[in-house]
Amino acid sequence: MHIVVCIKQVPDSAQIRVHPVTNTIMRQGVPTIINPYDLFAVEEALRLRDVHGGEVTVLTMGPASAEDSLRRVLTFGADRAVLLTDRFFAGSDTLATTFALATAIRKIGETFGAPDIVFTGKQTIDGDTAQVGPGIAKRLDFRQLTYVSKLVSADPDAKEIVVERRSEAGVQVLKSKLPVLVTMLEGTNEMRRGTLEEAIAATRAEIVTWSAADAGVEDMQKCGLRGSPTIVKKVFAPSARSEKAAFVEAEDQTPAEALVEAIFERQPALQEDLAALAGGY
Amino acid sequence: MIDERFDAIVVGAGMAGNAAAYTLAERGLKVLQLERGEYSGAKNVQGAILYSDMLEKIIPNFREDAPLERHLVEQRFWMMDDRSHTGMQYRSDDFNEEKPNRYTIIRTQFDKWFSQKVRDAGALVICETTVTSLVQNGEGKVIGVRTDRKDGEVHADVVVLAEGVSGLLGTRAGLRERPEADKVALASRKCHFLPSETIEARFNLKGDEGVVIEAAGTISQGMTGMGFIYTNKECISLGIGCLVSDFQETGQTPYDLIERFKMHPSVAPLIAGSEVKEYSAHLIPEGGYNAIPQLYGDGWVMVGDAAQLNNAIHREGSNLAMTSGRLAAEAIFQVKSRRDPMTAENLSLYKKMIDDSFVMKDLKKYKDMPALLHTQSKNFFLTYPQLVSKAMQDFLRVDGTPKIQKEKASLKSFVSARSWWGLAGDAVRLARAWR
Amino acid sequence: MAEAPKAPSKQPPAGGRAASKKELPEHFKSYKHVWVFVEQERGQAHPVSWELLGEGRKLADKLKVDLAAVVLGPEGEATQHVIGEAFNYGADLAYLVADPLLEDYRNEPYTKALTDLVNTYQPEILLLGATTLGRDLAGSVATTLLTGLTADSTELDVDEDGSLAATRPTFGGSLLCTIYTLNYRPQMATVRPRVMAMPERVERPVGKVITHPLGLVEDDIVTKVLDFLPARDSSKSNLAYADVVVAGGLGLGSPENFQLIRQLATTLGAEYGCSRPLVQKGWVPSDRQIGQTGKTIRPKLYIAAGISGAIQHRVGVEGSDLIVAINTDKNAPIFDFAHVGLVTDAISLLPALTEAFRKRLSPHNRDKLASRRAR
Ligand SMILES: Cc1cc2nc3c(=O)[nH]c(=O)nc-3n(C[C@H](O)[C@H](O)[C@H](O)COP(=O)(O)OP(=O)(O)OC[C@H]3O[C@@H](n4cnc5c(N)ncnc54)[C@H](O)[C@@H]3O)c2cc1C
Ligand SMILES: Cc1cc2nc3c(=O)[nH]c(=O)nc-3n(C[C@H](O)[C@H](O)[C@H](O)COP(=O)(O)OP(=O)(O)OC[C@H]3O[C@@H](n4cnc5c(N)ncnc54)[C@H](O)[C@@H]3O)c2cc1C
Ligand SMILES: Nc1ncnc2c1ncn2[C@@H]1O[C@H](COP(=O)(O)O)[C@@H](O)[C@H]1O
Numbered sequence A: 001m002h003i004v005v006c007i008k009q010v011p012d013s014a015q016i017r018v019h020p021v022t023n024t025i026m027r028q029g030v031p032t033i034i035n036p037y038d039l040f041a042v043e044e045a046l047r048l049r050d051v052h053g054g055e056v057t058v059l060t061m062g063p064a065s066a067e068d069s070l071r072r073v074l075t076f077g078a079d080r081a082v083l084l085t086d087r088f089f090a091g092s093d094t095l096a097t098t099f100a101l102a103t104a105i106r107k108i109g110e111t112f113g114a115p116d117i118v119f120t121g122k123q124t125i126d127g128d129t130a131q132v133g134p135g136i137a138k139r140l141d142f143r144q145l146t147y148v149s150k151l152v153s154a155d156p157d158a159k160e161i162v163v164e165r166r167s168e169a170g171v172q173v174l175k176s177k178l179p180v181l182v183t184m185l186e187g188t189n190e191m192r193r194g195t196l197e198e199a200i201a202a203t204r205a206e207i208v209t210w211s212a213a214d215a216g217v218e219d220m221q222k223c224g225l226r227g228s229p230t231i232v233k234k235v236f237a238p239s240a241r242s243e244k245a246a247f248v249e250a251e252d253q254t255p256a257e258a259l260v261e262a263i264f265e266r267q268p269a270l271q272e273d274l275a276a277l278a279g280g281y
Numbered sequence B: 001m002i003d004e005r006f007d008a009i010v011v012g013a014g015m016a017g018n019a020a021a022y023t024l025a026e027r028g029l030k031v032l033q034l035e036r037g038e039y040s041g042a043k044n045v046q047g048a049i050l051y052s053d054m055l056e057k058i059i060p061n062f063r064e065d066a067p068l069e070r071h072l073v074e075q076r077f078w079m080m081d082d083r084s085h086t087g088m089q090y091r092s093d094d095f096n097e098e099k100p101n102r103y104t105i106i107r108t109q110f111d112k113w114f115s116q117k118v119r120d121a122g123a124l125v126i127c128e129t130t131v132t133s134l135v136q137n138g139e140g141k142v143i144g145v146r147t148d149r150k151d152g153e154v155h156a157d158v159v160v161l162a163e164g165v166s167g168l169l170g171t172r173a174g175l176r177e178r179p180e181a182d183k184v185a186l187a188s189r190k191c192h193f194l195p196s197e198t199i200e201a202r203f204n205l206k207g208d209e210g211v212v213i214e215a216a217g218t219i220s221q222g223m224t225g226m227g228f229i230y231t232n233k234e235c236i237s238l239g240i241g242c243l244v245s246d247f248q249e250t251g252q253t254p255y256d257l258i259e260r261f262k263m264h265p266s267v268a269p270l271i272a273g274s275e276v277k278e279y280s281a282h283l284i285p286e287g288g289y290n291a292i293p294q295l296y297g298d299g300w301v302m303v304g305d306a307a308q309l310n311n312a313i314h315r316e317g318s319n320l321a322m323t324s325g326r327l328a329a330e331a332i333f334q335v336k337s338r339r340d341p342m343t344a345e346n347l348s349l350y351k352k353m354i355d356d357s358f359v360m361k362d363l364k365k366y367k368d369m370p371a372l373l374h375t376q377s378k379n380f381f382l383t384y385p386q387l388v389s390k391a392m393q394d395f396l397r398v399d400g401t402p403k404i405q406k407e408k409a410s411l412k413s414f415v416s417a418r419s420w421w422g423l424a425g426d427a428v429r430l431a432r433a434w435r
Numbered sequence C: 001m002a003e004a005p006k007a008p009s010k011q012p013p014a015g016g017r018a019a020s021k022k023e024l025p026e027h028f029k030s031y032k033h034v035w036v037f038v039e040q041e042r043g044q045a046h047p048v049s050w051e052l053l054g055e056g057r058k059l060a061d062k063l064k065v066d067l068a069a070v071v072l073g074p075e076g077e078a079t080q081h082v083i084g085e086a087f088n089y090g091a092d093l094a095y096l097v098a099d100p101l102l103e104d105y106r107n108e109p110y111t112k113a114l115t116d117l118v119n120t121y122q123p124e125i126l127l128l129g130a131t132t133l134g135r136d137l138a139g140s141v142a143t144t145l146l147t148g149l150t151a152d153s154t155e156l157d158v159d160e161d162g163s164l165a166a167t168r169p170t171f172g173g174s175l176l177c178t179i180y181t182l183n184y185r186p187q188m189a190t191v192r193p194r195v196m197a198m199p200e201r202v203e204r205p206v207g208k209v210i211t212h213p214l215g216l217v218e219d220d221i222v223t224k225v226l227d228f229l230p231a232r233d234s235s236k237s238n239l240a241y242a243d244v245v246v247a248g249g250l251g252l253g254s255p256e257n258f259q260l261i262r263q264l265a266t267t268l269g270a271e272y273g274c275s276r277p278l279v280q281k282g283w284v285p286s287d288r289q290i291g292q293t294g295k296t297i298r299p300k301l302y303i304a305a306g307i308s309g310a311i312q313h314r315v316g317v318e319g320s321d322l323i324v325a326i327n328t329d330k331n332a333p334i335f336d337f338a339h340v341g342l343v344t345d346a347i348s349l350l351p352a353l354t355e356a357f358r359k360r361l362s363p364h365n366r367d368k369l370a371s372r373r374a375r
Helices: A036-052 A064-076 A094-112 A132-140 A196-204 A255-266 A268-278 B015-026 B052-056 B107-120 B168-172 B196-203 B244-250 B254-263 B318-337 B344-356 B358-365 B369-375 B377-396 B403-417 B420-434 C048-063 C077-088 C107-121 C132-145 C255-268 C276-280 C311-317 C346-360 C363-374
Strands: A002-006 A009-011 A032-034 A055-061 A080-084 A117-121 A143-155 A160-166 A170-177 A180-184 A208-210 A230-236 B005-011 B031-034 B048-051 B068-080 B085-091 B102-105 B124-126 B131-136 B142-147 B153-161 B184-193 B209-217 B225-231 B235-243 B275-285 B300-302 C034-038 C067-073 C093-098 C125-129 C149-153 C155-158 C164-170 C175-181 C187-191 C208-211 C224-230 C244-248 C271-274 C301-305 C322-327 C340-343
Touching: A002 A036, A002 A094, A002 A132, A009 A064, A032 A036, A032 A064, A036 A055, A036 A064, A036 A117, A036 A143, A036 A180, A055 A064, A055 A094, A064 A080, A064 A196, A080 A094, A094 A132, A094 C132, A094 C149, A117 A132, A132 A143, A132 A180, A132 C132, A143 A170, A143 C107, A143 C132, A160 A180, A196 B124, A255 A268, A255 C322, A255 C340, A255 C346, A268 C244, B005 B015, B005 B142, B015 B031, B015 B107, B015 B153, B015 B318, B048 B052, B048 B107, B048 B318, B052 B318, B068 B225, B068 B377, B085 B377, B102 B107, B102 B209, B107 B124, B131 B153, B131 B168, B153 B318, B184 B244, B184 B254, B196 B209, B209 B377, B235 B244, B235 B254, B254 B275, B300 B318, B300 B344, B318 B344, B318 B358, B344 B358, B369 B377, B377 B403, C034 C048, C034 C077, C048 C067, C048 C077, C048 C125, C048 C155, C048 C187, C067 C077, C067 C107, C077 C093, C093 C107, C107 C132, C125 C132, C132 C149, C132 C187, C149 C164, C149 C175, C164 C187, C175 C187, C244 C255, C255 C271, C255 C301, C255 C346, C271 C276, C301 C346, C322 C346
Parallel strands: A002 A055, A002 A117, A055 A080, A080 A208, A117 A180, A143 A180, B005 B031, B005 B153, B031 B124, B068 B209, B153 B300, C034 C067, C034 C125, C067 C093, C093 C208, C125 C187, C149 C187, C244 C271, C244 C301, C301 C322, C322 C340
Antiparallel strands: A009 A032, A143 A160, A160 A170, A170 C224, A230 C175, B048 B102, B068 B085, B068 B102, B131 B142, B142 B153, B184 B235, B184 B275, B209 B225, B225 B235, C155 C164, C164 C175
């Protein structure tokens, strides 16, 4: 079985700051991490490989420094890492990203064997669209299984896969045909740690690095900014509300009573709603 | 177990470990470096001063690409009471030299850079791997390490212990004692982000110039400790450290201490309007010369904070760490080049080299300071700062009192707070320790 | 008195068509009207559809075009009912693809149905809910149509020349950005449940319904639904749609103290929630998380205890009518958007607060209140 996992190196958004005057992002010193959701996809891929044999290829599109993230996934036990890096990819929105990644996955197929499953995370913490997975599936003409909470079974011979997929109202148990694209939900498994041997091998491994041309991109117009139908017009920090909270001071009451008082003073209708909700007293 | 053998294993990728691994790899040795963090620097407390000289001896052209924040042109020392500070400051344009002597750095970024150099030099750096114990043979010679990874044992001719202040491995293997609570300080710090222009305006800086403020006094609530404020490009790192034993005795928390420091009227305006992004705490060895353990043995050497090589008085640690790492590596290289075994006897060369360097000389010079500051902490950190502040204020306040009377009054307050004997004794003790 | 919090940004959208060089390609000029995809699962419409119709109404009025509901589902009463509701929530017309193959949500037939409708009837704006279903579908449809999609928008507007300006959080919610799809049609956006206010429901007659065939047989569809396990009601929270929500954060210090939140919630008949770290620590199940990566809520009353009010939390609660914050730190960011604040230790306050509410809401007090009102 050949499994491709798409991962993304993202800024640790908890560390991002906004310039108080210019409202621009202060990137200095913001560490990068592997998009946390993608690790669940990686682990699921490794488990499948362990059961069915085969290989796991990790793929990312990003700057040269994304190599660090790929190498880290290799220490978990992935077999190969592909870095897609080219200035033509800069400024990609989801549509252009899926074009680049789908093209690279085709190339991976030609070079290392056709993939049976492509995994992505549910979403990234920087782009946060959850659209890249479905977009890749569409471009590769794979079936897509999103928000997968459990891989029930996979049969490489019958080319069948059964998963549990979370929907708003419950859980769908779906059966589909390989090749498929699966986006994994968080919290579905626990990331393994490779052996020391694997960690050493990963550190020495060659990362397959492709430019747009290497990956087989013919039409650069479909890449990066030019290939992106959406246009980001401005980025800004949420504005603060001018008024701060009114602080409750307890005078002749306890603080709790004063707070209840303040709540009902502001929203008199609440009292009846609450009485109805609370019921029984 | 891993079949592959290494010439040296370096435990830890902090300042000391990176210096050692780099120097060893650069000399052509086959080096494996193990770090428990996700990357070098991931666990290291940010915001520090880098001393160029010690790094130049390892990577001469480091200025070309190292992530340096600001070069220091000014040093301030504040003696603080609750509402004021009495300061001394030194600033010189001479520090605006072509190759500045001191820089502020952010450790997570700096360590990452250093680690890349280590890898470029040819060392194998494995992160997210904690060394759990040393492997010793029947005679007690260290022959390798065990890690928390599956099948995680690996052997080498020599192990460099650069694991930082906690020194768990060395302690577990019986190579050193656990640092006592009165020989380590707990330093906590916060990073206050501000636009660079704001920092430059508040500290009277231009371009990449930077300032360091060191502060002592009532901010440590009578405990032995010091506060510091460093300017980085876009953030001010601010922190305070006190002896762990003092925290235990007083029940103070590092968090409260730093909060109070931040709210001090001398400090608050410097960080007003900033965005705080991190709070972190880290231990600093403070035992000084007298606390230094055995530095070498059969198959091992110990460097940096792990070996208590830290000059608490001058807040220097990373330079001693880098230098000890480099010297240990050079000693190992020499033993290796002679094709000698890594025995204690042969590795004693490291001790000799470090004794001859500024590291031991400085530490020796201040060997009595830690104990003095500790036993006299109430005086040095509460009484004196308050007296000095009072005297300064009385002196500066123009209210018709003749100056001579003011001087006498402040002298009297010193004496009544601490007997003549006490004062004289403190002066002598301080002078002795400093000399 | 502090006003209800506004949506984070109120700057007018800048740029738009004027700022772009290209003219809208000729073949897109016929694209007109605003469409809202009405999501239904097992005969149950998702309320986000109505929220989107409310928002779509505003856009359509500004553009002076029609607002259409798109309903996909099996033939039958349930689907007819959903169509009726779409009109009650403001649709001018509806597009319907009714086919037994659309009984359960599956990507393939749904993508085909929706892309066929778009290609045939050519809307300029297409909105979907950012639910598991909506996000699954939107990505496929946008890629098939090769058009732009702004996911998880928090604000929608049209600028002077009629382009859709979709504002959404970026960089993990620390910032917002406004996104346009200038040279492609339709302009697609998804919006998370509860981000937009629920419009008023007005009984209206069913208007024009345009039906379109699916054009698929079961054998064309690769993915099969083997089973459906409805969420167990006991575990499923109604957090997003609750009138009163009580939540706790790291300031509570321990999972035991989180009981105080549950107790207050029970007393008030409220739902309880939490900040993200509590989910990460395993103190509280993940469906209770409020915020950018959890649920967005719009209750009448939101009580937050021991929550600092990080931006990612803030974006999930800003639509609440009344936000009450309890925090020991008077400089905590939550006080920047709460209406009522109390600077105190939540752990000791919460039991007292539960008691105070209990007293206040006792039948005795209620009667007193009623008689006072009557006077
Ligand atoms: C708040 C603060 C401010 C300071 N300011 C300054 C300053 O301005 N200038 C200065 O010169 N010094 C300063 N110091 C001191 C300086 O940081 C230290 O002296 C220096 O970092 C010591 O380097 P080291 O390599 O010995 O230890 P560390 O930098 O602590 O590195 C040890 C490394 O080993 C790793 N490790 C530990 N155990 C294991 C294990 N079992 N397996 C694998 N890896 C392990 C750790 O993750 C870590 O990366 C400051 C210290 C603090 C706390
Ligand atoms: C990509 C991304 C997505 C995220 N999504 C979400 C999300 O959806 N939802 C979310 O909530 N967070 C989210 N976060 C996390 C968010 O950034 C904050 O870290 C988190 O909200 C902080 O939780 P907290 O307020 O409970 O904890 P803290 O920030 O630690 O705050 C605890 C507060 O409790 C107060 N306190 C302490 N003791 C007491 C006491 N005894 N009584 C009263 N008050 C006390 C403190 O003063 C402090 O203000 C996300 C982060 C990222 C990077
Ligand atoms: N640049 C990229 N390189 C590789 N995979 C990506 C990239 N961007 C997104 N992905 C994958 O697509 C998933 C969804 O991303 P998003 O649509 O941005 O939320 C992520 O979890 C990744 O698995």
